Amino acid sequence: MSNKTPIEWTEQTWNPTTGCTKISPGCKHCYAEVMALRLQAMRAPGYDNGFALSLMPNRLDQPLHRKKPTLYFVNSMSDLFHEQIPYNYLDRVFAVIEQTPQHTYQILTKRAERMADYFAARPVPRNAWLGVSVEDKRYGLPRIEVLKRIDAAVRFLSCEPLLEDLGVMDIGGIHWVIVGGESGANARPMSEHWVLSIKNQCERAGVAFFFKQWGMWGDDGVKRNKKNNGRLLQGKTWDQYPIHAA
Secondary structure, three states: OOEEOOOOOOOEEEOOEEEOOOOOHHHOOOHHHHHHHHHHHOOOOOOOOOOOOEEOHHHOOHHHHOOOOOEEEEOOOEOOOOOOOOHHHHHHHHHHHHHOOOOEEEEEEOOHHHHHHHHOOOOOOOOEEEEEEOOOOOOHHHHHHHHHOOOOOEEEEEEOOOOOOOOOOOOOOOOEEEEEOOOOOOOOOOOHHHHHHHHHHHHHHOOEEEEEEOOOEOOOOOEOOHHHHOOOEOOEOOEOOOHHHO
């Protein structure tokens, strides 16, 4: 079955593929890679190949068995638009999404161009939210413009791990922005100034803002267990969702 998840902005994960390859600085300390290798060592089903890209057709029907409306993060352990995933397999994934309109599917990729190419000849299901990772200026910001070309009910950005000040962003046509710092022993620090810049831009543009976590570095610049750093920004939590979530 699909899995409950500690990811703050979703309810369940669904992984019809597992594994990935690194393409930008946000991938450097990939949590999914660490988890996949751990699961491989535990002989967990589906992780025989570790973090090598693997199709999991036996998992395709998982959302069909859940009647309760659920917010699914698709491929927390992979990238749905990885170059090694054939279009005919993607067609099967989106067929399941269309068959389960009671659910909402959050799909996040670093491969924005391939996602745009796929949907150039296909409509996006209205219950599929499409997002791109925006960790820095060089690799992340260009993905926003590609995402805007796609006619999705909800387009979102995941600025996690946020690695630098993104400056002024053009977020017209974006419905939701998630921001978070990096976790893990080798985590790179995130500045409060970078986060507030994004939050303020979201407020001016009327875009929902979700602050996920500080990660290993707190707002005071001290490295500690991420649980101790918490999720407060300016003394409060920011758990906004796009209006389409209603």
